[in-house]
Amino acid sequence: MTMSNFKVKTLTWSPYLPPVDLEKATAEQLSAIKVTPSNTKVSSYVLTLAHDPESYETRTDLFNAIMYLKDGLGRDEREMGSLVASCVNGCAFCASTHARRYVELSGRADVVERIYRFGLHQPEDDRLRAIIDFCQALSTTPPTNDPKHVQALRRVGLSDTDIIDLAHAAAIFGWANRLMHTLGHSK
Numbered sequence: 001m002t003m004s005n006f007k008v009k010t011l012t013w014s015p016y017l018p019p020v021d022l023e024k025a026t027a028e029q030l031s032a033i034k035v036t037p038s039n040t041k042v043s044s045y046v047l048t049l050a051h052d053p054e055s056y057e058t059r060t061d062l063f064n065a066i067m068y069l070k071d072g073l074g075r076d077e078r079e080m081g082s083l084v085a086s087c088v089n090g091c092a093f094c095a096s097t098h099a100r101r102y103v104e105l106s107g108r109a110d111v112v113e114r115i116y117r118f119g120l121h122q123p124e125d126d127r128l129r130a131i132i133d134f135c136q137a138l139s140t141t142p143p144t145n146d147p148k149h150v151q152a153l154r155r156v157g158l159s160d161t162d163i164i165d166l167a168h169a170a171a172i173f174g175w176a177n178r179l180m181h182t183l184g185h186s187k
Contacts, residue, residue: 010100011093015184019047032057048183063176066168073158073165076105080128081135081169083112084120088139091177093186098173127156134163135170 020029022042032053033042049056067078079102086094099112114122120136130152137145153163180186 009096011096011186013043013045013093013180013184013186015044015048017048017051017183019044020050022047025050026053028053032060045180045184049179063172066165066172069165071161073162073169074105076102076108077131077162078165078169079105080111080131081166082173083115084132084135085139085170085173086177087115087120088136089174089177089181091173091180091186093180094173094177096186127158130156130158131166134166138167138170139174 022030025033029050033046033050033056046056049059067082068075079098083095083098083102086092086098099116103109103112111124111128114124115132120132124132130149134145134149134153137143137149150163153166158166
């Protein structure tokens with residue numbers, strides 16, 4: 001499977017529901033929006049999720065705990081897990097976002113280019129291969145992961161905590177990609 005329809009460039013996401021109007025937002029909605037890790041702008045996705053401020057705030061706290069944790073698996077490898085899950089789930093918007101973040105953090109644009117040109121099964125170094133295989137197996141429906149995936153991750157140096165971190169990064173995008181597809185589309 002090639003990922004030729006996926007891009008590294010920034011995409012836009014258009015909601016099916018009208019986003020919360022900041023001028024008319026409730027105190028709860030404004031408070032929830034402040035939880036976002038980005039201080040530069042509030043996206044239409046965030047404003048759409050802000051219709052339910054309590055669940056948005058809970059979602060954002062969980063997302064931040066998984067993706068921005070200082071300890072455990074490196075941020076670049078969490079981004080790779082999110083990229084793989086988003087590719088499997090067909091979410092071009094999230095794949096684009098996590099491809100850019102992976103390149104920024106790892107400096108490995110060549111890895112993303114190979115994934116986008118040739119698919120997830122291109123030979124990589126052993127560590128990336130194990131990460132990609134594990135996240136792909138977790139992201140298929142139904143999941144196809146098994147003990148050999150965990151053994152492969154251990155062989156390339158991931159600790160049990162690292163493996164849990166990677167599973168969290170892929171799993172949250174199983175949910176996030178579907179939520180994004182339900183509420184809008186990217187272009």
